[in-house]
Amino acid sequence: MTRKPRKRLIGQQRLEEVLDIVLQEEVEEVEELEDEDEELEEAPAVPPSRFEPLPCPAPEESNGVEQRPVRVYADGIYDLFHFGHARSLEQAKKLFPNTYLLVGCCSDALTHKYKGKTVMYEAERYESLRHCKWVDEVIPDAPWVISQEFLDKHQIDYVAHDALPYADASGAGKDVYDFVKKAGRFKETKRTDGVSTSDLIMRIIKDYNEYVMRNLARGYTRKELGVSYVKEKQLRVNMGISKLRQKVKEQQDRVGRKLDIVARRAGLHQGEWVENADRWVSGFLEKFEESCHFMEKAIKMQLQKGLLRPQLKKQRPNKLLTNREPSSFITKKTATSMA
Template sequence: MAHTVRPRKRSHPNNQDDTPDAKRRWMTPIPVSSPAVMWIDGNDAENPPRPPRRETRLTLEEAANVQPGERPVRVYSDGIYDLFHQGHARALMQAKAAFPNVYLLVGICSDELTHKLKGRTVMTAAQRYDAVSHCRYVDEIVPNAPWVLDDEFLDKHRIDFVAHDALPYASPGVEDGYKSIKDAGMFLATQRTQGISTSDLICQIVRDYDDYVRRNLARGYTRQELNVGFMKEKEIKMKDRLGKLKKKITEMPAKAQEKWTKFEDKSYEMLDKWENKSRDFIHGFLRMFSRDGAISGILKSGKEFVRDAFDAIKSPEREEEEDNVPEDETNSSTPSPSTSYSD
């Protein structure tokens, strides 16, 4: 059930009208809705009810004339929705506003299917379901959505139209996963928001990697939680201290700043040497365990030593046999069993 929260003041566009009527207009309560319902397979008792099947497929003209209070047009939009952002929200807004009366279902693919066909996600499936469910345009979440829609899925959820951007999306075995939907006249094209995507957000994080590591280390996260090596942690912390010190130095006289510049250059030179030494140490450590490395040589020598030790030990039976061998056979060129090993 919808409810309201405490009024939040909104700034007037020209900051001039301070009359009581104007204040009432700009301090209106903001409505808050409950999260979208979640469809769960096999849980028919609690799932949102499905309307009866339509006798004929709804056309675009008919859908445009469906008014509030009548049976809504069921529009379906699907995606991954990783790091849910304004581009996703605007696409769902377009789907919701496609007709006067729309019930918007949003299908979200599982981790297993997404990682297999597209790649790793930042958020888990449960996190993505929950994030999209709080978008005000969404009426229902359909988890574990299929990669390609078929007639059975469309009929099960009583879908009238499918909303997505018009670009062809290649899927296993097909050039465009939405081709059958387009051919059936059920496709609603939405516009992508330029300048924002999940890939763009990830690029921003990767680009400013050190800054975010420094930020989270300062907030109490450990290097293990951030998957940062020991040397990298020390390097980032030292750069952070140098940055703070540099900020203080800029407020000092020119002579002090000159000394600081020399110190800073030496500090970064030391960091570079430190990083190079650590890299050399790691490579040297790995080379020790290579096929021709020192560890392999030690293991090989150890095996030969053990083998020779066993060769040198003669069992009582073998010694007795050798004592009973005639002298002419002993002087023959045929080697005895105890000396049959060769390197």
């Protein structure tokens, strides 16, 4: 009668040993696969679309003038210089077999007055253009509206730009290129869809918090980033909680895969095992997420208390002074006169 329990204990121990061995093997295998997945994820992301080369216009004849190259002028702000700018300059450069491309760039004062604030300073924008291989000469402090005097000064034969009318914010006309269009000295270039300085700025604004946290982690101070003390603390708390939730989600997927592997190796009924495992894991995660929620609220409350405490200290002396009645202030002079 006493041997049966021993046999059962021995059988259970062997089963547990087998399960431990199988679990250890599968855990190692899963970790190896996860390491491979992480290596693949670290590879650079594939761009969402491929930008095909824009069709450049067929080079035009230079009207028999071979003693000098055709001087073509293009202008703009060129803030956050990107490949859309470079592609438009490439088209301008390839208008004629022998083209000398001059590129005018407006100053900060002129741009801020008529268009708005730029990200890059004028010197940075000039230097960006100088490093573009299609540009032969950069004209700094270019005029907002082209005049005949400007064309004659730089011996410009043609002006290259896209054909969209650009309203003259200075009030001189409805289109800054109207003068050269009427004179027959305008050459059209095509814009690149999907990229512009405004689009790049919008991407940064959309993920503003992430970029702020990245720069704080790299050593920038909140003053350099223009972030208040309260905003910095809120960002750090929110980013920490987001990382914690992401870890919980990854752990949930990892545990589910490992339990499924153990069930298959142990020969257990897969449906029953998975159902129980899901219930166990879900119950644990519900409790864990509930704790995270309470922890998040507690952290925010402590943060608010810490921020309000200095303000209350500053306000307390002022309240004491305003709440006192005038009769309570008795000087030595009034006391002696009363006596």
